Amino acid sequence: MKIDLSQFRQTFLQESADHIASMETGLLQLRTAPDDVELLNSIFRSAHSIKGGAGSFWMKNLAHFTHSLENLLDRMRSLEMRATDEVIGILLQSVDVLRNLLDADPNASPETEMPADAVELDARIAALMPVETDSAAAIPEDARQQASSQQEPQEPAEDAREIVLYKVEFRPDREMFSSGTNPITLLRNLAALGTVSCCHLHTEELPALADLDPEQCYLSWTVELASRCVEAEVREVFEFVEHLAEIRISHSDAAPQTDSLPAQDSTAAPKLAEPSVLDG
Amino acid sequence: MRKVLIVDDAVSMRQMVSFTLKQGGYEVVEAEHGQDALSKLQSNAVDLIITDLNMPVMDGITLIQNVRKMPSMKSKPILMLTTEGLAAKKEQGKAAGATGWIVKPFDPDKLLQTLAKVLP
Numbered sequence: 220m221k222i223d224l225s226q227f228r229q230t231f232l233q234e235s236a237d238h239i240a241s242m243e244t245g246l247l248q249l250r251t252a253p254d255d256v257e258l259l260n261s262i263f264r265s266a267h268s269i270k271g272g273a274g275s276f277w278m279k280n281l282a283h284f285t286h287s288l289e290n291l292l293d294r295m296r297s298l299e300m301r302a303t304d305e306v307i308g309i310l311l312q313s314v315d316v317l318r319n320l321l322d323a324d325p326n327a328s329p330e331t332e333m334p335a336d337a338v339e340l341d342a343r344i345a346a347l348m349p350v351e352t353d354s355a356a357a358i359p360e361d362a363r364q365q366a367s368s369q370q371e372p373q374e375p376a377e378d379a380r381e382i383v384l385y386k387v388e389f390r391p392d393r394e395m396f397s398s399g400t401n402p403i404t405l406l407r408n409l410a411a412l413g414t415v416s417c418c419h420l421h422t423e424e425l426p427a428l429a430d431l432d433p434e435q436c437y438l439s440w441t442v443e444l445a446s447r448c449v450e451a452e453v454r455e456v457f458e459f460v461e462h463l464a465e466i467r468i469s470h471s472d473a474a475p476q477t478d479s480l481p482a483q484d485s486t487a488a489p490k491l492a493e494p495s496v497l498d499g
Numbered sequence: 500m501r502k503v504l505i506v507d508d509a510v511s512m513r514q515m516v517s518f519t520l521k522q523g524g525y526e527v528v529e530a531e532h533g534q535d536a537l538s539k540l541q542s543n544a545v546d547l548i549i550t551d552l553n554m555p556v557m558d559g560i561t562l563i564q565n566v567r568k569m570p571s572m573k574s575k576p577i578l579m580l581t582t583e584g585l586a587a588k589k590e591q592g593k594a595a596g597a598t599g600w601i602v603k604p605f606d607p608d609k610l611l612q613t614l615a616k617v618l619p
Contacts, residue, residue, distance in 0.1 A: 264508070
């Protein structure tokens, strides 16, 4: 489904203009109250909102510049950096740059270079902030993941891939339910990646009924899955629960006999397994 | 029809998320911040919450902590909608009881995929 969000651009532009005006007012107030954390939080939220929307509307320069501002303001609101006259002066100049970036031609290419005044101010903002001791920590995780995925060799198209027989051991922590996660949903998503030949339910940890706490997860599973997906795709099923479960994924190189496995259809998840194989 | 509560102080973001979810066949309730969301939950039984983290009045982390104390919402999925790709923010959300996250810039297809991934 292709969803066109361009109709919301005007709302974003108006909202951002309001945020910029609020930032300006807040920065002027900051001169007499440089340690006012709530004021700093409010200015931060304005930059944060502009950045979030700018990326969604492919306003690359605005997103980049507000990202730098957001970093600076984040350090100020956590009182790692003081709101000195110099810093407030640079932030007030940033307000003018933001207005210009917001007024940029909507038909301009997303690859249009950042205006010179924005580049210069961006460098001054970067110079204000102490250098990260761990350079990797300065790079947002999603950017790192993107860079990492770009370095990986291209996988062949899914239809051209060999079928791999995976063994997935999924042992949720007792507290998994507290995150609103349903393990059965994860197993369903796993099954949608191919054909499940065996789903073994482990009940050894299950206590007597009188001792059972219904808010705890006592069960675990071992699933054998024949799939054309690469291991990273299988692991992605558990992306949100890596801190809440023990997950082991192994695979055999030999393709199973089901070489007529159809290309996966994410809308038609196969059944996990017949009840008869859900033994203890 | 599945009902989703969207919590974000940015009107444009709420509109985009709301529009996308309606296109995907969901019913939508909107709230401006955490306190507003708690109020909306008094009169709406929702299947999932999508919340921003940086909001005035009550932020997303505090909202998640409060929602997890509500018996009817203990096991419902909560997704954090955030520009913060940094691990620290995600860790705070996870510790508060969030189910997962969606990183902005907002991508409608990715949003619908993530919902399908966490809804039973």
